[in-house]
Amino acid sequence: MLKEQVKTLLDGALKEDESLFLIDFSIATDNSIKVVLDGDNGISLKDCMRVSRAIEHNLDREETDFSLEVTSAGAASPLVMPRQFRKNIGRKLKVRTNEDSFEGNLTGTTENGIVLEWKAREPKPIGKGKVTVQKKQEIEFSEIKEAKVVLKF
Structure with a gap:
């Protein structure tokens, strides 16, 4: 259930800025959420913060304990898409x-x-x-x- 909820929030955040796109998304067994993004014009810290807030502010920590990491694909990361x-x-x-x-x-x-x-x-x-x-x-x-x-x- 958490995965679908986060995916919906993530998709909504990415629709706000069409130049950003998802590289990787995973949720570990301890509810640590990892999102890796890239952008057609690069990606800024501000972009990562906006996506992070869009997810974090819409999840209830009282209901589910989680950690969230939103990061950009590094300069030395392999190209996958x-x-x-x-x-x-x-x-x-x-x-x-x-x-x-x-x-x-x-x-x-x-x-x-x-x-x-x-x-x-x-x-x-x-x-x-x-x-x-x-x-x-x-x-x-x-x-x-x-x-x-x-x-x-």
Whole structure:
């Protein structure tokens, strides 16, 4: 019952700001509620507080004892939803599939996957030495085991 009640409150809070979306939602056996959010334009502390209040102020602690944590998906967290990939177009990603690993710029998304592009050094077709070539790889969402944004400092 608590899960349905929290989910309803959460959905209502997310409808107020269409740019926010849910990444993960769980309730442990000790009634600790964890909500992980992301946003098309990033997510602020204010956004997390607003969602937290929308849930907490509508639950009765006299009825059910609970703890609540509303957090954003961290910068180093893996991308798990197509909407997260769309928001990161233009950024460098490291993508691992069952078969291979790729690192390149996310240049686009399709209905079923992503498009990565990068430059690579390959042997010349004729003669000695290497030449720089532009590579492009389309990867379906179903093939992605893990995808992370490569952070630059």
